[in-house]
Amino acid sequence: MWQYDKRLQYPIKIKNPNPKYAQIIISQYGGPDGELGASMRYLTQRYSMPYNEVKGMLTDIGTEELAHMEMVCAMVHQLTRNLSEDEIKGTPFATYFVDHTVGVYPVAASGTPWTATYIQSKGDILADLHEDLAAEQKARVTYDNLIRLIDDPDILDPLKFLREREIVHYQRFGEALRLTTDRLDSKNFYAFNPSFDKCKKQ
Amino acid sequence: MLTAKEELYNKISATDFAIYDLVLFLDSHPQNVKATELLSAYRKQRESLINDYEQKYGDYITHVKDVKADNPWSWIDGPWPWEGTSDK
Ligand SMILES: [Fe+2]
Numbered sequence: 001m002w003q004y005d006k007r008l009q010y011p012i013k014i015k016n017p018n019p020k021y022a023q024i025i026i027s028q029y030g031g032p033d034g035e036l037g038a039s040m041r042y043l044t045q046r047y048s049m050p051y052n053e054v055k056g057m058l059t060d061i062g063t064e065e066l067a068h069m070e071m072v073c074a075m076v077h078q079l080t081r082n083l084s085e086d087e088i089k090g091t092p093f094a095t096y097f098v099d100h101t102v103g104v105y106p107v108a109a110s111g112t113p114w115t116a117t118y119i120q121s122k123g124d125i126l127a128d129l130h131e132d133l134a135a136e137q138k139a140r141v142t143y144d145n146l147i148r149l150i151d152d153p154d155i156l157d158p159l160k161f162l163r164e165r166e167i168v169h170y171q172r173f174g175e176a177l178r179l180t181t182d183r184l185d186s187k188n189f190y191a192f193n194p195s196f197d198k199c200k201k202q
Numbered sequence: 203m204l205t206a207k208e209e210l211y212n213k214i215s216a217t218d219f220a221i222y223d224l225v226l227f228l229d230s231h232p233q234n235v236k237a238t239e240l241l242s243a244y245r246k247q248r249e250s251l252i253n254d255y256e257q258k259y260g261d262y263i264t265h266v267k268d269v270k271a272d273n274p275w276s277w278i279d280g281p282w283p284w285e286g287t288s289d290k
Pocket of ligand 1: 065139165166169
């Protein structure tokens, strides 16, 4: 189960609203490599994981990604607060505004709503961990791209924190992959599926 | 500029973050003695920071179980975390 901590994982206080920035940052909520997908991917993959280390990691990282989702939504909210109609007209945020006003909705920067097709739960530890490693790199690149396009320090500071977390998660998933390959049956390296076939208990 | 209260509040959050990051590290290094020692040091630090905060500013509230069963019910008091206007 889950319980709520009434605070952000890293503080966000944005002084200047900016609909253009909101319109690109929202991709890390509902985009293909965003935090909503990250969280759903890891929490969903847990059930077929054979090893306790990896069950723990998916639970803890999946939970942290929920906190990242909240941070990204907080950024979008603070960037679109108290805007006048004139500040929205003619910006790339206008199309979003038509559909959602200033409600926070999971879409990619390019406008596609979030979909479960962004994630996979293959029931195979090797396939799933490789997906997770790739997901962390793709999320890191997305933060790199946002950092390239944004020059407000109130936004850059939390974005850099989030970028660093992708690097840490990549590291942890790499360790999960190593401990998994160490335990796989070497005679049957690729065909062996420890979540389905009988596996060596740790 | 952050107030002294905000600074202390953020220091507690940073300690919580260090604790979480060690927990995550321990998931893949369950035998690592140095990490478990660091974890208990940070847990102690968290406790003393919270004591300090509560002496100066009243209850430290992050989880609903920290809220006293008082009237009126104060869990709903703003600002909520995403509003970024906290006086904490
Ligand atoms: Fe991540």
